[in-house]
Amino acid sequence: MSKVTINDIAKNANVSKTTVSHYLNGRYKAMSIETKERISSAIEVMDYSPNVVAKSLKNKKTMTIGIIVANILHSFSTQIIRSIEDYAHEEKYHVIVCNSDNDPVKEKNYIQMLLAKQVDGMVVIPTWNNDALFSRLAEDKYPAVFIDRFIETVKIPSFMLDNTVAIKTAFVHLMDKGHREIGFVSQPAAEIPPRKERQDEYKALCVQHGVEKFIVAGELKAIERNLDQAVKKDKLPESLIVANDLALFEVLKAVKAHDLKIPRDLSVISIDDVDFAEFFNPAITVVAQPSFKIGTEAAHTLFGIINGEEYEIETHRFKPELIERESVTDYGNE
C-alpha cells in the first residue's frame, strides 16, 4: 500500500519534490504544462497518494475531530454523531467516535488521547469530574463544544434542549387534558444537568399547580421495580411524564407486564421521540428534541472556531416540539 512517496514521484517525473508538492497543492499558476503532465502521469502510473500523517505533522492540522458520547447505542447520540459526521464530511474532515459510558475516567483518557492525536477539535457530551481538564482546553482556546449538557464553570459553548420548556410542555399538555395526577419517571438526576433540569422543573410545576409529586427516579432496574410496586399498591397516578427513551422502555415493559391499557389505565408522555412512537399501540405522545438540528448547529460552531471565527461562549437552548398522538386520555378541560 502506498509505499510510494513524493520523492518517487519527483524522481520519476524528473523534478524536485518541491515542484511535486506545488503541483499537489494546486499551485499551478506558473508551472510549465510539460512538468505538470509529467507529474500527473507519474502520479497516475505509480498510483501515488500523499501521506496525510506527514502532512499533518507539518501543517499541524489533522483534518479530524473527536466525538465523545456516553454511549453510541442511545439514539440521541447516534443522531448527534450522524449530523456531525455529515457536517464534517462536507468540510473534508473525519470523526473519531468514543464511548465514555458516563465514566469520567474513561472520558478523561479519551480526551487526552484525542489531544495527543492532535485532533483539530472535539464535541463531547460531558460527564463530571473533568472540569479542570475542560477548563484548560477552554483557556487554551482549543476548539470544543458540549452537547446535551454543560458544566457551570467551564467556558465552552453548549448545545442542548430547553429542558425546562420540554417538561413544562408535557405538564401543561396533561393539565389541559384534565389530568391532575401527574407522575415523573427518570434515571437518577445526580450530576447530569439535563436530568436534573427536567426533574427540577417537574417539581416546580407540581408546587405551582398544586399537584402531588410522584417521582420514580433510579437506574433502569430500579425504575422497573418501583413501577412494579406502585402498580401493585394501586398507587400509580393517572399519567406519567417520562424523562427519556430508556426510561420509557421500562415504563412500557411495566405496562405490558401488568397488562395495563394506555391511555385508559395510564396516560404517558415522553421526552425524546422514539422510532416506534408513531406506530406503537397506542402511538406515543411525545415532546421531541431536534437532535439533528442540535448536532448540526454544534458542528457549525465547532468548525467556526476551528476556522478562527469569533464565537460566544453561551448555552444554546433548543425548543422542543409536542407531537400529540394517542397515549394521553382527554378527561376534558375542567
Place this chain on the structure above:
Amino acid sequence: MSKVTINDIAKNANVSKTTVSHYLNGRYKAMSIETKERISSAIEVMDYSPNVVAKSLKNKKTMTIGIIVANILHSFSTQIIRSIEDYAHEEKYHVIVCNSDNDPVKEKNYIQMLLAKQVDGMVVIPTWNNDALFSRLAEDKYPAVFIDRFIETVKIPSFMLDNTVAIKTAFVHLMDKGHREIGFVSQPAAEIPPRKERQDEYKALCVQHGVEKFIVAGELKAIERNLDQAVKKDKLPESLIVANDLALFEVLKAVKAHDLKIPRDLSVISIDDVDFAEFFNPAITVVAQPSFKIGTEAAHTLFGIINGEEYEIETHRFKPELIERESVTDYGNE
C-alpha cells in the same frame, strides 16, 4: 495546547531527547534513578504529552482503524460500531466512523481518505462497484474485514448472519404454527447479498413447500404503498416474514393505518431484533442476529491481521436465534 515537545523536556531535564524517548517507551532497565526523576518531573511540570502524529509518521502505525457502514442510524450498524469500538479501545486504538449511505462513490472516497490517513485497518459493510479497489487492498495484504456482506471475487474475510438459516427458521416456525400463506417483505434485493440471500431462500422454501409466493420488495415508500394496495384488495396473506427492521417499521405502520390486529388478522415474524419488540403490543416474534458477536469476532480477526497473525479468507456465518413472542398465531399443526 501541547506546544511542548520532547526537546523541551530534554532541555529542562538536562538530557538528550533520546533519553527522554527511552524513558517514554519504558526502556528504564538501565537508566539512573536520577535522570528518570528529572525527566518525570519535567514532564509533570511542563505538562508534556507526546505528539502521536509524529510518532505515527516514524512508526508507520496510527493506532486507528476505520469503520465504514451504510448508515450509523441503523441499529445493526450502531451495534457493530459499538462492539468494534470496545475491542479497539482494549487495544488502545481509536475508530473513525464513516457513513457510505450505500453510495459506492462515497464509499470509495472514504476508503481512499482513510488509506491516505494511514489507518491501520478497516472494517466495512461494503456496497458495490468497488471490487477492484477492495481486491487491491486484499493483494496488498492490507488489514480489512467485511461485515454483513461479502464480495464474491474479493479475498477479504467476511462476518455475517447465516441468512439462509434465518429465513428457514422463520418459515418453518410459521409452517409449524399451521400457516400456509406466507409472504415476504424486503427492501430491494438488488446488489446487496444479505437481502438477496434472504429473498432467494424465501423463494426456494415456497417452491419446496408448495406455498404461493407473495413478495413485497422495494424502497420503504414502495413497501408502504404495496402493503396498502394488498390490504385494500384483501390480498394480504396470513403471515409475513419481514426481512429487516426498517421493513418492519413499514409493515407496522401499514398495520396501524388499516387498524389490522396482529396476530389475528396478520402474523408477523421479523429478522433482526428491534428494541421495542419485547414490549410492543403484541410483542414481536423475531429471528435475531447476534450483532455484538459478529462485531466482536470481526474485530478479533482484524486485530489479528494487524498483529501479523495468519488468517483464513472465508465467510463466517453466524447462527440466528428464534425469539418467540406474540405476533404469530398458532393455527395448530395440521
Place this chain on the structure above:
DNA sequence: TTGTAAGCGTTATCAC
C-alpha cells in the same frame, strides 16, 4: 547509562 545523527513524508523559505 546517555548522546549523535539520520530519517519518517510532507511543506515552506528562499534562492537561482
Place this chain on the structure above:
DNA sequence: GTGATAACGCTTACAA
C-alpha cells in the same frame, strides 16, 4: 518556473 534545504516531533542504530 524550479530546486536546495530546513523543519515538523518523534524513534532508533550506533557510538561513546
